[in-house]
Amino acid sequence: MAADPGDVAAGLLAAACFLLAGVLRAACDAWGARLSFQVARRRLSALRAAAVDALADGSPLDKRRPAAGQAASVLAEQADAAQPYLARYPAIQLKMLVMPLAILAAVAPLSWIAALVLLASAPLIPVFMALVGWRAQRASQAHLAEMGTLNAFLLDRLRGLATLRALDAVDATTGRLAYVAQTLRTRTMAVLRIAFLSSAVLELFSAIGVAMVAVYVGFHLLGTLPFGTWGGPLTLGQGLFVLLLAPSFFEPLRDLSTAWHDRAAGRAALEALRALSSAPSKLVGGAAPFPPASGAPARRPPPAVELVQLRFAHAEAASPVVDGIDLRVAPGERVAIMGPSGSGKSTLLALIAGLVPARSGAVVIDGVALDDHSAPRLRARMAWIGQKPHVFAGTLGANVALGRPDVDARAVGRALEAATLEQLAGREAGRPLGESGTGLSGGECLRLAMARAAAAPGTDLWLADEPTAHLDAATARELTRRLLAQSAGRTLIVATHDPELASRMDRVIDLAAPRAAPADTETVPLAAVGAAS
Numbered sequence: 343m344a345a346d347p348g349d350v351a352a353g354l355l356a357a358a359c360f361l362l363a364g365v366l367r368a369a370c371d372a373w374g375a376r377l378s379f380q381v382a383r384r385r386l387s388a389l390r391a392a393a394v395d396a397l398a399d400g401s402p403l404d405k406r407r408p409a410a411g412q413a414a415s416v417l418a419e420q421a422d423a424a425q426p427y428l429a430r431y432p433a434i435q436l437k438m439l440v441m442p443l444a445i446l447a448a449v450a451p452l453s454w455i456a457a458l459v460l461l462a463s464a465p466l467i468p469v470f471m472a473l474v475g476w477r478a479q480r481a482s483q484a485h486l487a488e489m490g491t492l493n494a495f496l497l498d499r500l501r502g503l504a505t506l507r508a509l510d511a512v513d514a515t516t517g518r519l520a521y522v523a524q525t526l527r528t529r530t531m532a533v534l535r536i537a538f539l540s541s542a543v544l545e546l547f548s549a550i551g552v553a554m555v556a557v558y559v560g561f562h563l564l565g566t567l568p569f570g571t572w573g574g575p576l577t578l579g580q581g582l583f584v585l586l587l588a589p590s591f592f593e594p595l596r597d598l599s600t601a602w603h604d605r606a607a608g609r610a611a612l613e614a615l616r617a618l619s620s621a622p623s624k625l626v627g628g629a630a631p632f633p634p635a636s637g638a639p640a641r642r643p644p645p646a647v648e649l650v651q652l653r654f655a656h657a658e659a660a661s662p663v664v665d666g667i668d669l670r671v672a673p674g675e676r677v678a679i680m681g682p683s684g685s686g687k688s689t690l691l692a693l694i695a696g697l698v699p700a701r702s703g704a705v706v707i708d709g710v711a712l713d714d715h716s717a718p719r720l721r722a723r724m725a726w727i728g729q730k731p732h733v734f735a736g737t738l739g740a741n742v743a744l745g746r747p748d749v750d751a752r753a754v755g756r757a758l759e760a761a762t763l764e765q766l767a768g769r770e771a772g773r774p775l776g777e778s779g780t781g782l783s784g785g786e787c788l789r790l791a792m793a794r795a796a797a798a799p800g801t802d803l804w805l806a807d808e809p810t811a812h813l814d815a816a817t818a819r820e821l822t823r824r825l826l827a828q829s830a831g832r833t834l835i836v837a838t839h840d841p842e843l844a845s846r847m848d849r850v851i852d853l854a855a856p857r858a859a860p861a862d863t864e865t866v867p868l869a870a871v872g873a874a875s
């Protein structure tokens with residue numbers, strides 16, 4: 343049967359309109375994709391920033407902190423999986439709601455049977471996808487967690503490579519690494535399997551739907567299936583119109599299928615970011631920046647430090663390590679805290695610095711209780727000379743200045759001298775140190791921490807954790823001399839096992855002394871210090 347020329351013209355006109363609408367839609371799609379990409383990027387950046395802030399706010403003493411490798415993996419790698427989900431999924435969801443209904447509304451007035459075919463094949467798809475989706479998200483979560491574990495494991499073992507070699511544990515570690523890698527492979531395959539399965543099912547259903555409409559329209563135009571329309575038979579233009587719309591009916595569902603995997607991976611990545619964002623134990627006052635210094639450093643007396651019934655237990659510890667300590671350190675006083683290893687000296691210093699919040703009691707500095715509100719201001723007055731200072735890859739000078747613009751080369755030189763590092767600085771001038779202080783001895787690392795403190799002239803409360811550890815007697819004596827010189831006009835609290843350093847302080851607090859005694863009687867006579875250690 344020859345087609346009517348009028349029908350051909352109408353069909354061509356419909357096809358031209360269809361083409362034009364397609365071009366218009368492609369332009370809108372491109373514009374929308376760009377817009378939603380930018381919105382998603384902004385949202386992801388905000389989530390990443392929140393996770394980084396939470397990591398910075400977290401107490402360094404909390405052993406539940408996420409492992410460094412895992413945190414790096416989530417922030418740098420896994421978080422990217424949320425981008426396609428955030429960018430595409432909301433738009434696809436909207437398209438899912440509007441487009442199939444609009445197409446049904448356009449097809450139904452022409453042919454109720456074509457509309458019925460589309461309607462019958464569509465609902466099965468979301469039901470199946472929902473079923474697959476739950477499994478997909480679980481699989482993606484397990485996959486991302488495994489990826490974080492592998493990264494954390496690798497970083498940890500790479501840091502301790504020398505120890506593993508020394509203890510002949512390389513083979514055991516290789517075996518463990520192979521096991522973790524194998525688990526990751528299994529999890530990756532599980533995610534891929536679900537992704538392939540979901541798109542295969544969707545393709546099948548949509549192909550069947552489109553094929554059925556095509557068969558119906560074809561046979562209808564040939565006159566073999568004359569039913570299914572409201573009045574007379576479909577014209578060629580109407581038939582083409584229905585035929586061209588059928589794939590578009592399934593298009594949002596197809597988009598949904600590609601986005602389904604993104605959705606599972608994206609939700610798992612967002613979950614991982616959220617987990618990073620919830621630090622279980624925080625620094626007092628978080629990592630809020632110090633208030634800006636107004637003009638020249640204020641001439642003020644150094645602060646008094648008062649501990650009032652201070653109590654603290656480490657996370658998951660059975661008993662408190664600091665249990666009701668009362669102590670008063672006068673302005674400008676130099677105090678040594680002594681006690682056996684594990685008696686809580688470092689923890690006490692960390693509590694004074696607000697690196698971890700006390701369970702009860704108070705730390706009062708210069709008459710101000712250390713709390714979230716006062717911490718940034720009070721911390722600006724403190725210098726911390728820790729037991730395990732982090733040394734960054736870079737020169738000795740860069741490690742002292744740490745990018746602080748007010749610490750120039752002369753200030754760095756003076757600080758290195760104050761920490762008895764001038765000779766090393768002369769030898770190593772301009773040469774970079776390795777990662778984590780490779781190239782420095784243990785004692786030199788500690789002295790570097792002291793140089794950092796000396797390069798912060800605004801600080802008038804110094805907290806030093808075993809500054810003479812790892813040093814030979816002569817260097818320890820010289821460092822003690824320079825520490826005392828540097829601490830003039832400052833309040834200094836030192837945790838130490840070094841009787842010589844302790845003997846140069848104004849007072850010694852012995853944490854091993856009987857707890858029932860009032861604070862000031864915890865002070866032991868200087869002559870007894872040697873015995874106390």
Ligand SMILES: Nc1ncnc2c1ncn2[C@@H]1O[C@H](COP(=O)(O)OP(=O)(O)OP(=O)(O)O)[C@@H](O)[C@H]1O
Pocket residue numbers: 402403404405656657659663681682683684685686687688689690837
């Ligand atoms: N981050 C932590 N999480 C859990 N427990 C910890 C943590 N840090 C220290 N501890 C435990 O708290 C106790 C006190 O530790 P702390 O480091 O304060 O002792 P210390 O007197 O400074 O010891 P040392 O003289 O050996 O340096 C120890 O039993 C230690 O195992």
